[in-house]
Amino acid sequence: MSTGQWLIAPEGISWFFDAGADCLDFAAAPEPVHARDLGEWLAQRYDRLDAGEASDRDLADALALRAAIDRLATAAADRQSLDPDDVDTINLFGATPDIPPALAGGRRQAGAGRLRIGQVLSTLARDAIAILSVEPERIRRCDADDCRRVFRDESRTANRRWCSMQRCGNRAKVRAHRARQAASATPEH
Template sequence: MSTGQWMHPADGPAWFFDAGAESLDFAYTGDMGRGVPAWERLHSPHDLGAWLAEHVTTAPADEPGERDLADALILRAALTRLYIAAADGQPLAPDDIDTLNLFAATPDVPPALDGGRRQAGAGRIRAAQALSMLAREAVVNLAGRSDGRIRRCDADDCRMVYRDESRTDSRRWCSMQRCGNRAKVRAHRARSARGGGHF
């Protein structure tokens, strides 16, 4: 799995956001309750298939259907609520836990070593298998939420949720190119104002 995707806010340029977990990136295929319709990526089964192919598996995938899209939106809604609760230090809702566990119980994509002469099992990946991979990753992340790595961006005007995967456990911003740079500019201006200089 590879993490990160471009975000397209309604009021500014696109920027790259790495949520630190593929299941959390998947939650951000919607607006995570932020009221940003431009962030919606899953308008059709084809959109779902394209996102899963780019982010979850490089194996050939069956084209998802309407039922797969409906299932994906159910999983995404549960992931959204679970990750927000974890970031805010709130209890996880039992109904959302049940939803996540049901998706995680579906058989996922089996590992395979390249270079053999035979294809073991099905040659194409179903959307349900890819969604199961996302759910299983989320189970691991949310089970370990007490480590404090599921956080919100420090910027008061942002507060996006991410999983800190840094070695030093010191990530503070959704993105250094976005909120991190804004904070640096504000700090520089404040220092300049105290020193009587101009920015």
């Protein structure tokens, strides 16, 4: 699965956001309105999934899972306790069959050739369970006051500060530069 996605900022500019975890990318994606939107988003990331596979029932499931992941990750980022109802939701999805691991290089297709949406949702739920269980302190918010977007810091040094270097990282650099210029332009007396 490829991570990250292009999002549209309120200013109408598209920017790339990699949330650092598949489940957080899912939560950060624009909310799917139709089953087709959900199918297309998932099919871009999971081979063997047909975009037309998603039903209205899948959409309802996906929206419930997405909302639970979003609230849990936000609570983790803010060092708040996790809502037991949301925990139950991701545990429920995670308890269903996920995408089985497969080693490339074989000759046969093990199991069903096509993925079902339910398997993908289970895999996303298990991803959420993993990141909320292991090093939850790596789930943080973008440092920019007007952003505060939630991501998981995957960097070795655990010092990621921005949702995106191109967006908030650069804006902060520009602001810091202007502040330095303004400070040096201020008369000393």
